Every structure is written in structure tokens, then in C-alpha cells.
Amino acid sequence: MLERILSVKYTEAGEYHRINGVECQDHVEVFEDEEMFIAVLSDGIGSLSNALLSAQCTCKSAITCLYNYNLGFSPETIAEGVVDYIQQQLLELAVQKEISPETMGCTLAFVALKKRTGEAVMGSLGDSAVCVLSNDGSHVYSNYYGGSATGSILDADAASTMLIDRINTGERDVLGFVLCSDGLENEIYIKGSTAPLKSAEFYINGFETEEKEMGLLETRIAHLKSQQPDQFDDDIGIIIVKLNEGKLSLPDEPTWLCTCGARNSIQQTYCERCQKDFSVIYRGIRFKSYDDKRAYFLNENQKENHPDSV
Ligand SMILES: [Zn+2]
Numbered sequence: 001m002l003e004r005i006l007s008v009k010y011t012e013a014g015e016y017h018r019i020n021g022v023e024c025q026d027h028v029e030v031f032e033d034e035e036m037f038i039a040v041l042s043d044g045i046g047s048l049s050n051a052l053l054s055a056q057c058t059c060k061s062a063i064t065c066l067y068n069y070n071l072g073f074s075p076e077t078i079a080e081g082v083v084d085y086i087q088q089q090l091l092e093l094a095v096q097k098e099i100s101p102e103t104m105g106c107t108l109a110f111v112a113l114k115k116r117t118g119e120a121v122m123g124s125l126g127d128s129a130v131c132v133l134s135n136d137g138s139h140v141y142s143n144y145y146g147g148s149a150t151g152s153i154l155d156a157d158a159a160s161t162m163l164i165d166r167i168n169t170g171e172r173d174v175l176g177f178v179l180c181s182d183g184l185e186n187e188i189y190i191k192g193s194t195a196p197l198k199s200a201e202f203y204i205n206g207f208e209t210e211e212k213e214m215g216l217l218e219t220r221i222a223h224l225k226s227q228q229p230d231q232f233d234d235d236i237g238i239i240i241v242k243l244n245e246g247k248l249s250l251p252d253e254p255t256w257l258c259t260c261g262a263r264n265s266i267q268q269t270y271c272e273r274c275q276k277d278f279s280v281i282y283r284g285i286r287f288k289s290y291d292d293k294r295a296y297f298l299n300e301n302q303k304e305n306h307p308d309s310v
Pocket of ligand 1: 258259260261262271272273274275276
């Protein structure tokens with residue numbers, strides 16, 4: 001029985017949208033009663049004129065559908081049921097507002113929890129992510145499929161590309177979930193990766209009260225935007241859900257070693273200390289692959305993998 005679920009949700013317009021007077025197109029919603037807790041995030045596809053409207057309708061529809069759906073069905077059946085219901089709601093909205101469905105589109109990420117049993121169903125469509133955070137094995141669900149394409153709820157193949165999984169939060173000692181849009185890529189997860197980044201710890205471990213977490217979150221996001229303006233200038237949407245006490249401790253991440261001796265996180269292309277380009281230093285050298293990165297070094301095998309000269 002899940003007694004006390006803490007959650008905060010937050011959205012912020014990206015730099016480009018702010019400059020151009022466009023509102024944030026990420027939308028987040030949380031629903032809770034005695035039986036269920038549902039968190040839903042949707043990132044409106046930026047190039048479409050009714051992106052935000054789509055994201056709002058998608059979140060509301062997903063909550064209605066997940067609340068009434070039998071979550072014991074197979075993942076394929078859940079994906080079809082959720083996608084069909086949301087598509088129908090979006091198309092009805094298009095008729096009602098007299099807009100073209102071609103101007104609508106958004107991603108979807110959700111977690112639906114049965115409080116009595118602790119069972120959770122996670123879903124992801126497009127490049128928005130759901131992270132399950134547990135010392136017993138953390139996981140990122142995000143169905144990025146390369147290139148510039150983003151899966152959208154109105155795609156013909158939406159149900160078949162949607163990732164659905166389930167977990168018993170009690171059996172797997174799940175501390176919580178983080179749902180986020182691609183605005184927090186390289187902070188909480190790396191595109192294409194299934195392992196959350198070490199920094200995902202921060203979003204669960206600071207959680208004592210909702211007010212405290214909101215304060216920490218705002219400070220962290222302001223910090224990210226000031227540190228790397230090029231990397232964190234998309235719309236940001238995030239929902240943090242904390243189920244249990246306890247601190248998350250994720251394994252250390254692989255790093256790459258620069259010729260100057262500095263270690264850099266694998267999401268960095270340029271050396272933090274001397275600005276050398278990773279792909280120039282390691283040109284033509286094949287290492288073990290790590291998700292979408294061509295090469296990496298673990299701390300313990302740096303010597304055997306490191307080239308002597310460049
Ligand atoms: Zn360097």
C-alpha cells in the first residue's frame with residue numbers, strides 16, 4: 001500500500017520560445033485519489049500551431065483513459081487503448097475548434113500507479129522520458145528513434161511505437177519516478193539511453209516536502225540554463241514523484257579521458273578544461289559502445305584504452 005506519494009510538476013518556456021513570445025508547449029498533469037496516482041507529461045511538437053492545445057488535451061485524456069482502463073492487460077493492448085482514446089479526443093477537439101489535425105501533435109509520457117498493490121504502468125511515446133528510479137535497477141523509457149523525427153500521438157504507428165512496461169514498486173524498491181521532456185536531455189538521461197544519468201539522483205534525493213522540492217528544482221533549472229545556454233534552451237517540463245524514503249545512489253557514469261588529463265562526462269563533446277574535441281582526439285579508434293556514444297572509458301580501464309599520442 002502506497003501511503004504517501006509526493007509530487008511536483010513544473011514547466012518553463014525555452015529561450016527561443018521566450019524571445020519569440022511563444023508560451024511553453026510542454027504540459028504536465030497529476031491526478032490522485034484513494035485508488036490511483038497518475039502523472040502525465042506531453043511535449044507539444046514545436047513546429048505545429050496547436051502544439052500546446054494538443055499537449056493539454058493529451059494529458060487530460062490520458063488520465064481519464066488510464067483511470068478507467070484495466071492496467072492488467074498486455075502492454076500492446078494498453079498502448080492501443082490509450083492511443084485510440086487520445087486520438088479520438090484530439091480529433092473531436094479539432095472538429096470543435098475548427099482546426100486541422102495536421103496542426104496538432106505531441107509526445108506522451110506517463111506513470112499510472114495502483115496505490116493498493118503498488119503496481120505501476122509506465123508509457124512513453126516520442127522523446128519524452130519516464131525514469132524509474134530504484135537502487136535495485138533504474139531505467140529510462142523514451143522511444144527516440146534517431147534522426148530528427150519525434151514520435152507523436154497522432155502518428156499512424158503511434159500504438160506500435162509506444163513503449164509500455166509495468167513494475168511492482170514494492171518488490172523492486174522503487175524510490176520514485178521522474179517524467180521529463182527532451183528539454184532536460186543530458187541532465188536526467190541521454191537520448192537513446194536506457195540508464196538515467198547520475199544527476200537524476202538529485203531530483204529524488206532532495207525530496208522532503210513539495211515546497212522544498214519546488215525550490216530546489218527552480219534553482220537547479222536556473223543553474224542549468226545559466227551554465228550551458230546552448231544545451232538547455234528548449235521548453236522544460238518535469239514531474240517528480242517520490243514514493244518511498246531512502247536515498248537513490250546510481251552507479252558512476254562512464255567518462256572519457258582527454259589528452260590534458262581531464263575527465264569529461266560522456267555527454268560532453270569538448271573537454272571541459274582545454275576544449276579539445278572528443279571526436280578529433282579519438283578519431284578512428286573503436287571502443288566499446290555505450291548507448292548512442294561511439295566510445296567511452298570507465299575509470300578503471302582508462303590506461304588500456306587511452307591512446308598514447310594524438
Ligand atoms: Zn582536455
